[in-house]
Amino acid sequence: MSETHVTPEVEEPEEPTNRPAPTRRMKEWFSRPYVRPIVIICAVITLAFIPFAWVVLYFMNGSGAPASPTMTEIEKTILVFTIVSGPLMAITLAVLLYSLLARGKGSWGRVHGEEPPMQDSPAIRTNSTAVIAWIAATSVLAAFLVVWGMIELATITKDSYGSIASVQGPNAPKPIDINVTGQQWVWTFQYPDQGNISADTLVVPINTPLYFNVTSVDVVHDFWIVELGVKIDANPGAVTNTGVTPTKLGTFNIRCAELCGLHHAYMETKIQVVTQDQFNNWVREMGGSRTA
Amino acid sequence: MSAVATEPLYPPTGEPASVNARRNRLGLWMCIASDITGSVALWISYLYLWSLNVNNGWAPPKNAFAPAWPFWAIFGGALVSTVLIWAAYKRLAAGHRGAFLGLATLGSLLILATFVADIVQLSTFPFGPGDGAYASVTFWMVLVVAFHLSLLSFLTLGITLRTRAGRITPENPSHARFVAMYMTWVTVSILIGAILTTALTTSTGTGGPAFGTFTSQGS
């Protein structure tokens, strides 16, 4: 490396470096024959993750989801997380595919056969640009995921307890308390405010906040209203709480999501989201009354 | 340390005994680390169940908690034994084999007596293992202490016999030191257990779910 002996005109000499300017180095790196194909594969796969994210949601929505703001938020999160995961899969697949399949000028080459290769590969022990860029990118990604996740969690916690806008105000429907009891192998729902009626399917009015008090009389079960995105364990000896506001009419699935014995697979029931009038009729039919 | 021309060697491999002792010491620390986690599992159980008081099932029937003095007596026995064994080791390292044998024998007998006392302690409990969460955890704390003390009885007997057989010497006292180190950890764990079982008896937890068909009687 040549050094130029020049008296510096400023007091503090610039840090002695003989490296070319960053932009020059960047251009040089990009002009290497293997870089362009890899970058292209990366870009293609990253972009492919966008429609892929919708495919993921397609599978989730086969039975009527999303049927609540909670589930909508969950799906939004899944969409975003899928898309931002694209670059990681992209760079991995790009390097792997290029290494495995590329031929011709600039490709890294492969050796076959029984004997160890005669020639070694370039001794790249480290590359501070790559390391720093990777650490920075993954840290930013992780930070994004955490912050998004925490905001989402706070949002659905609020949604769960009925403080979303559509149910505020003087004409807002009153929240309904439902006591959910899991036992081997049925779900029982009790409506303390509707005259303490008891049922084995959940019937609820649309756009009304629901508060669930969940427990079990024997082993651990898991109360999962699939299309509404509600889930909480039913523990013996404790009461756990969650909530949701259903925003779609229809019949959806409630399943048990924690192995609870012989007929765990059959511990299913339905939730019917109906209009307010239909709900009132149902309550009357069950022998209850809308107390207060 | 007497001035010897060559340091003692470890017979199976011919390496210096100090090299082997270094490995044994690291191995012992690893064992203690694992032992700590096991004890922590027990202490977490105690604290968690005490704080939750699920279904008001923490306390034994009639609030009959275990008497405190046996826990402290056992701690005392372990403490004195540990001191004796450390003193024995120090005397041995200074070259006094006879003093070591005397103190180590005493320490060994005392730890054996403490082990027996620990088993007997079970009979002082005014409850059985099935009488609630406190009973369950305390029962197991006593059993784990018993396990430790039986191990220590074996180990202290071992270093006494080995010294008599000439395998532990002032030039090569490491095994005695390791036993003393392990005893120290066991004594600490007994202390923590004793503090928990005697200081945290009645629970402050409110105990049990508020609604529904859940009953507090056995199903």
Add this chain to the structure above:
Amino acid sequence: MSATLTAAAPPHVPQPKQHGKPGGFLRHTNIFTGLVTGIVLAALTYIIGSHWFVPWGTQNSTYNQVGFQALIMATFIAWVIGFMAGIGAFAGPIRWMLGHDLTHDDAEYMAGKHQGNWRYFKYTTDHKVVGIQYLVMTMVLFAVGGFLAMMIRTQLGVTWTSVFQPNFYNSIIGTHGIVMVIAMIIVVSGPLGNFIVPIMIGARDMAFPRLNALSFWLLFAAVPPLVANLFMGGIRDGWTVYQPLGAQAPIGMIGYQICIITFAFSTGIASVNLITTIVTMRARGMTWSRVPIFAIGILASSIMGLIWFPMFQFSQIFSMSDLALGTSFFLPTRGGSVWLYENIFWLLGHPEVYVIVVPASAALLELMVVYLRKPLFSYKLAIAGFAGVVGISSLVWVHHMYMTGFAPSVGYPFMLSTELISIPFGFIVLVMLGTIWRGKMWTRLPMLAVFALLFDKVVGGITGVYLSDVPVDQYMHGSMFVVAHFHYMLMGAGLFGAMGAIVYWFPKMTGRMFDEKIGQIGFWTAFLAFQVTFMSMFVAGLQGMPRRVMQFDSAFRVSNWISTIGAYCIVIGMLIFLYALVSSWRSGKVAPGNPWGSKSLEWQTSTPVPLDNFPVLPVVTEDLYNYGIPDPYIETEERLAQDDNEGVVV
């Protein structure tokens, strides 16, 4: 430090008195004496105990005959103690206590000198023997677990009828889970950690040779109680055996618990041995900056396992106590808490998955250097990655419990810690990609296994990100999505990686070359079928299928059919691979000492490896990843620098 240990004891080493012939009591013990003693002691305990315990028995709150459970517990404990006594495990402590120390001849006998193949059936201390024993045991466990997996997939594929009774089906899934978990924990650290690591660091054996034998035979003793459970009513509660469901289990549950308690001792002892070996027995000149990355990975996972396994052990001790002694750690009717079980269990449960993935990743990092003939990209970053993963893994366990409701606000900090762990995890991915980058690859199976591991690891990692997010977990927890995620991590990355590592070290361990033609067919069949099986399982999970169910909604039929077809293809691939393994072992081409041209120490000794590994202990003078030619692009950089700096006034 004396660096030579030859076959005969150096004459100047004073030996203790030789008690009996070399080997003493161990001359008379072997696997058969162990089996006999174990079975006899168990039978005696059962017979004598059934006169004492059962009449005392009282029913506990879940209708179990407590006395009978206690009897079975005592019987299994007697089996373990009897077996260990019969194989000679107690000889060591008793000899220590009496001062009858081992002589050099004793040590050589115990290391299997002059015993031929019989030494594989005895309490042999030679780490190479123990490595082979672990390899065979692992293969047996995978066979059992794989067979159970086929039964599960058959039931799930045959959606129009029931192949099995529900209780039996629930038992199969639980047993499959725990057998595979145990097999995965030991698959790399067992065979390769024991056989390869001491040679790789330039030592003659492990730090505590007798503990070597002890850890293997404890594992051996732990397996029959587990397998026996299938004939004693089964473990119907998943591999995690949540309480208080476990308390309703038939007596087979005691077998599971004794297995875990014993296995925890085995793993703890093995961890102590591996850690002490790697820390204190490295060759002269092998400073910490020259330690092979595989040894670092084993060290990291051993530290994790050592510290957290007692949690699993105690969770099972307490469960067994609830079942057999009438205590109520986890029975809410009498003050117990289900959340206590879940917390204690997952405190190990999470680090455990890293105990599985880290060794496989480290092994592949180690071998890819040899097949690419370039140094590891950023060795320091790889170490930072392992250290970060191990460190943070202790802080994430609650992400398995987001939906339990035990403390809703802890979702936030554990979401943070779980996301944080993805950063050091990503370091390992970067190191792998960076090492592949611009490398001229020798396309042998171990190298190609890196591709399988990397792809599966990234899929597993991304799907793990979903699960780590509490709102998303609110949908995904307890569904088949979770099952697919962990199969990608543990099987996709862990098992395929382990298979690659075993093929890499196969020539050193067995003296034969692995038949790659057939082996690759098996490997890639299994790999592709794996993608089909588990991608389809992700779909089932997204559609809302819960896990551990035998019958399910018709919406999930198609994804289950596809998964089952894929699973059958996995089995075909695995059987082909197994065939290649066994036939190569028996009659493959005889391997030279260093078929891969590796610079690592274990390849510098001859094959088969002599009893004391090296005639003369090696001294390390350079970095063992010193492959590679100077980077041609550095010249380009320098030329650019020249152009830039000419005539520049600073």
